[in-house]
Amino acid sequence: MTISEALKWGVKNLTDSSSRLVGTTKNTEKRKGYLKSTFNTAFLDAEILLSFVLGKPKEFLFTYPEKKLTSAQIAKYKKFIARRRKREPIAYITGKKEFYSRNFFVSPAVLIPRPDTETLIDVAKKTIGSLASNSLKIVDVGVGSGAIAITLKKEFPRTRVLAIEISPKAIALTQKNAHALGAKITIKKGDLLYIKKPSLDILSLAEKSVKNSKNKLSGVGNPIVITANLPYLSQEEWTKAQPEVKRHEPKGALVGGKTGTEIYKKLFEQIRDIKINNITLIIEIGAKQKPAIEKLAQKILKPKKIEFTKDLSGKWRVMKCST
Numbered sequence: 001m002t003i004s005e006a007l008k009w010g011v012k013n014l015t016d017s018s019s020r021l022v023g024t025t026k027n028t029e030k031r032k033g034y035l036k037s038t039f040n041t042a043f044l045d046a047e048i049l050l051s052f053v054l055g056k057p058k059e060f061l062f063t064y065p066e067k068k069l070t071s072a073q074i075a076k077y078k079k080f081i082a083r084r085r086k087r088e089p090i091a092y093i094t095g096k097k098e099f100y101s102r103n104f105f106v107s108p109a110v111l112i113p114r115p116d117t118e119t120l121i122d123v124a125k126k127t128i129g130s131l132a133s134n135s136l137k138i139v140d141v142g143v144g145s146g147a148i149a150i151t152l153k154k155e156f157p158r159t160r161v162l163a164i165e166i167s168p169k170a171i172a173l174t175q176k177n178a179h180a181l182g183a184k185i186t187i188k189k190g191d192l193l194y195i196k197k198p199s200l201d202i203l204s205l206a207e208k209s210v211k212n213s214k215n216k217l218s219g220v221g222n223p224i225v226i227t228a229n230l231p232y233l234s235q236e237e238w239t240k241a242q243p244e245v246k247r248h249e250p251k252g253a254l255v256g257g258k259t260g261t262e263i264y265k266k267l268f269e270q271i272r273d274i275k276i277n278n279i280t281l282i283i284e285i286g287a288k289q290k291p292a293i294e295k296l297a298q299k300i301l302k303p304k305k306i307e308f309t310k311d312l313s314g315k316w317r318v319m320k321c322s323t
Contacts, residue, residue, distance in 0.1 A: 001074050003050065004065035010046030010081050045090060049080045052094045087243035099147045102154065104177050106145050109169035111253040113147040117229055119311040120284045121151055123318050124227055127280055128156055131223050139164065141192050141228040141267060144253060146174030146185075148227050153183040161185040164195065167252075192263075193226075193270040222278065228267060229284040234260035237286070261292050268300040271323070279323045287315035297321050 001009070051058045053076050054069075069077070080093050091097040091112045097104055099113035100121055106112055128136060138161045140149035149163040163185050165171050171187055178185050188195050233254045238246065245254065256263045264283065271279060281301070285293050290308055297306055303321035311317035 001069050002066050003054075003061050003069065006050055006069055006074070006077060007043070007046050007061065010050065010077070011042045013081050014042035014045055014084060045084055046081070048090055049084065049093065050077055053077045053080065086247075088248050089244045092248060097145075100151045102151065102181060104145050104147055104150075105173060105180065107169070107173060108248060109167065109250065110144040110173055111229075111249055113145060116311045116313075116317055117147065117284055119309060119317045120148065120227065120229060120282060121155075123309050123320055124148075124152055124225065124282050125155055127282065127320065128152070128159065128225060131225070131280075135222040136160075137162065137222060137224050139193070139224060139226045141226060142166075142230045142253075143174050143187070144170050144229070146177045146183075146187075148229060149174070149185050150178055150181055150183040152227070153178075153185050154181060163187045164190040164193065166191055192230075192267050193274070224276075224279050226271065226279060226281045227283070228264075228281075230263045230267065231256040232260045232264065232284070232286045232289060234258060234286075259292065260286055261289060261296060264293060265296055265300070268296055272300050277323060280320065281323070282318060282320045284317060285319055287317070290316040290319075293319055 047058055047061060050061060053073050054060065083093050084090065089112055091106050092108055095105060095107065097106045097113050100118055104113060124138075128138070136159055138149070138152055138156075138159055140152070140161065140163045143149050143163040143165040146163060149161050153159065153161045161183075163174055165174065165187070166189065168189070171189060174187055177183075178187070231252065231254050233241070233256060235255060235258050237260065238251065238255050241254075264285075267283075271281065281303075283293075294306060294308070297303060297319065301321060301323055303323055306319065306321040308316050309318040309320070
């Protein structure tokens, strides 16, 4: 099997699998549009998987279309196509996902980084740049693969970054990504801002650290930027999620409760209980959550200022507020 033949075979198998979803719809134009979209997606998927199997860039496929695959490469490629036919995300098949021009290791233990989250990075970069403080600290809550924490550390090498995560598997993956990308960040296990270890003044988050019976980060003085992309899907949204999401990604990293705002409410309450100023909170939210999140933030945090930013598709995606 040549590269050209492998691509055609992969596209055919992926297209046949997806085409069954349209059934025998009587809407001819809708069917044509769907099939065209399906073909384009199938071609891109086959291209990515074949490039990954060969360990070559996509340009290689079109430069050497007659190059023959080895039997091992063919077997691996067919196995990957079979997994993709079952709607397994490409990122889980390859074990990698690009985010903010860097490649991150991913696994079914963590949420796959989305382009939408790059909006949060843009807002954070602008905020950190405006603070211009040598003593600035960044705390990323619910770190997952480490995409946010590591990206901000790479963008601002002199800034100290603390990443907090409750899942041991996610912590291990973040450590792997931090090592691979050369990002020196501190990673701790905790429930949002509550760290489950005695040393609560990690990174000297404030000039004066406070230890109390509830084991929470506290202090006064230095500016702190808290970032978070916590679960925010409602239970109803989860039931309507695409197969790639519902069958394969961790529900605990996606669903934020019945309304989708419950976990953010808990984070807001923890920040309120810290009782210090100089905190800037930057979070990712659902496209329809702006009113609910704003109401919660105003009620619990009573911020000096609150702002919302839209993503590239024009949907509300990021909330930023300062205490």
